[in-house]
Amino acid sequence: MEEASVSKLQSASDGGNDESETKAQRPNPRKQVRGPGRRLHGAIAHKLGTAILSGEYQPGDTLSGEVAFAEELEVSRSAYREAVQVLTAKGLVESRPKAGTRVLPRNRWNLLDPEVLAWAFTGEPDVEFVRSLFELRAIVEPAAASLAAQRRDKNDVKMMKEALAAMRRHTLATDAGRAADRDFHNAILQATHNDALIALSASIGAAVNWTTQFKQRSRALPRNPIPDHTLVYEAIAAGDPAAAGDAMRVLVDLALDDTRSSMES
Numbered sequence: 001m002e003e004a005s006v007s008k009l010q011s012a013s014d015g016g017n018d019e020s021e022t023k024a025q026r027p028n029p030r031k032q033v034r035g036p037g038r039r040l041h042g043a044i045a046h047k048l049g050t051a052i053l054s055g056e057y058q059p060g061d062t063l064s065g066e067v068a069f070a071e072e073l074e075v076s077r078s079a080y081r082e083a084v085q086v087l088t089a090k091g092l093v094e095s096r097p098k099a100g101t102r103v104l105p106r107n108r109w110n111l112l113d114p115e116v117l118a119w120a121f122t123g124e125p126d127v128e129f130v131r132s133l134f135e136l137r138a139i140v141e142p143a144a145a146s147l148a149a150q151r152r153d154k155n156d157v158k159m160m161k162e163a164l165a166a167m168r169r170h171t172l173a174t175d176a177g178r179a180a181d182r183d184f185h186n187a188i189l190q191a192t193h194n195d196a197l198i199a200l201s202a203s204i205g206a207a208v209n210w211t212t213q214f215k216q217r218s219r220a221l222p223r224n225p226i227p228d229h230t231l232v233y234e235a236i237a238a239g240d241p242a243a244a245g246d247a248m249r250v251l252v253d254l255a256l257d258d259t260r261s262s263m264e265s
């Protein structure tokens with residue numbers, strides 16, 4: 001039953017069920033999901049989170065009550081409540097007795113949470129939000145690269161080199177290549193040996209991943225960005241803070257240009 005409920009959630013997110021689905025394959029609406037588990041409430045959180053990030057639900061809107069939602073998608077009320085707890089922890093909603101679950105103002109959302117970033121890029125992300133991510137990267141990453149050039153050790157350089165090699169081997173058109181891209185940027189933050197910067201690794205990595213994937217949603221990457229990464233690596237490995245910061249600044253600026261081009265196509 002849990003598998004059927006997850007499938008129904010995914011189908012609902014795509015705009016409805018496959019008309020070829022047989023009656024025998026459809027979940028029985030009279031049976032309540034028991035022990036929904038992480039996958040089911042995660043699917044519900046994804047559906048609601050995506051709807052909030054896409055603007056289907058606006059700040060101040062009240063979500064459907066748990067009874068109505070559970071009946072609509074044939075899931076347990078406990079699974080819905082667990083999903084709302086996930087959204088609450090990310091600052092997207094708040095629940096109050098009798099008042100229901102309300103979407104919070106955007107300035108309360110944890111927009112750098114990797115899962116929230118994923119929800120933002122499920123559909124067509126807000127142009128201003130994409131720009132703000134690149135502004136964040138332009139502030140943080142050049143400074144981090146400069147600091148990494150001063151503080152990196154042999155292991156840091158090894159991690160960057162291996163990530164760069166994986167990017168070349170797999171290309172950024174693949175999941176493996178994009179994972180290597182995340183590893184590269186993460187290795188730079190790690191090389192700063194600054195705990196506050198390292199804490200941004202998951203968020204920066206998610207931003208890199210989703211913007212790179214977004215640029216390829218309708219066509220191949222407009223150019224190969226791996227040489228830009230190579231210049232950053234070489235400057236950090238050489239212990240040249242100024243060159244490392246400059247190279248990273250160029251990398252982020254060119255990535256923004258590529259993304260703008262993709263959004264205009």
